[in-house]
Every structure is written in C-alpha cells, then in structure tokens.
Amino acid sequence: GAVVSQHPSRVICKSGTSVKIECRSLDFQATTMFWYRQFPKQSLMLMATSNEGSKATYEQGVEKDKFLINHASLTLSTLTVTSAHPEDSSFYICSALLWTSTDTQYFGPGTRLTVL
C-alpha cells in the first residue's frame, strides 16, 4: 500500500512554455501533499505544502506565481511550472501524507524536467 505516482516521469520543453506535473496517491487519500525540488547530488528542498481545498503554502524564496500548485481532490495535486526557463530544469518530487499512527510521507518517483 501507500503508493504515490507522478506523471510524466520525464518532460522536455522549450523555454517560455508551461509544464504541468501530476501527483496522485493511488491507494489512500491525502489531505496534504508536498512538492520538493532536487538538484543533482543534493538533498530535497521543500517548495510548498499543498492542502486539499485550500491554497498551497510556499517556502521562502519559492515564487508562487511561477510554481502553481492545485490540490483539487484528496488523491491529486498538480504543480505547474509557468514560463519555464533553463534554470527551472530539475528533478521534481511530490509526497503524500498518510495519516496513521506514524503520519508518514510517501514519495512519488519524481519528474525530470529539462527546459531547453
């Protein structure tokens, strides 16, 4: 159980275009999902916390108008990178919070974004 999927796994886009990444909890409902960014050989950097039915909470330094997050259902959160530029190229990973006695975050497989 506790499977989280992401789509697409890889995406290449041209500079100036927008890209949408989906994060789904497949076998549980997730009121809270998180979006991370990871550069090569570095740790995960939290970008924002997404709560179903409300606005996302962004970390300091993350542009909310550039990284649009929508959490419209208990199993789906989306991250849209608007007007992408080469510096937005990165590995984007989502996680979904499973509320049990341990309240564990389960991570998706990640999405590799390359902006040309």
Added chain:
Amino acid sequence: QQQVKQSPQSLIVQKGGISIINCAYENTAFDYFPWYQQFPGKGPALLIAIRPDVSEKKEGRFTISFNKSAKQFSLHIMDSQPGDSATYFCAAEETSGSRLTFGEGTQLTVNP
C-alpha cells in the same frame, strides 16, 4: 535554524560489512525521525523510522539507534549488499504531519 546534519557524505563498504550513517539535530521539538533510501532517478522510499520514546528500532538488516540526550540518531545496515548502494537521507519532523527537514544525504557504495 531547523537543521539536520548528516555524515558521512559518502561511504564505501565491502559486501557483508556494516554501514553506519549518522545524523544530529538541534531542534528538541523534533519527534519523528525517518530514514529514506533513494536510487538514481527515483523518488525516496521510506526505510525505517523512529520516535524519541525508544532508543533502538530494528527492521530486518536495518537498525536505527537513537540518543535523545545527545540529539543524535544513526542508521546501521547489517550484512551490506551491493543492492544497498544508494543515497540515504535522514529526516526529522517537528509535529505530526508537518514538513520534513532532510539531512544532506549519504551516498553508499557496497563493493561486491
């Protein structure tokens, strides 16, 4: 600052050996400490986790040792295998369901 310091940055062990990765924290409000394993190009996968009310937790070949007074915790991988070669992240969470603070990661290589 809510930081978690992880060491070593990289670790090479022989097959069958013990891999030990250490983490230290400052924030005494942290109350949940998971370890994640990440393979290249994949998302992190939960390995094992512990709360401060116990000093050790073991699941198969993986053991977490927790020292509350020293604010340190460590991951021990017994009988390390080449398939364990991955990057390991420790993390800490302050309150239930809140954000995770990750360590810098340890790249483990297990030689056959």
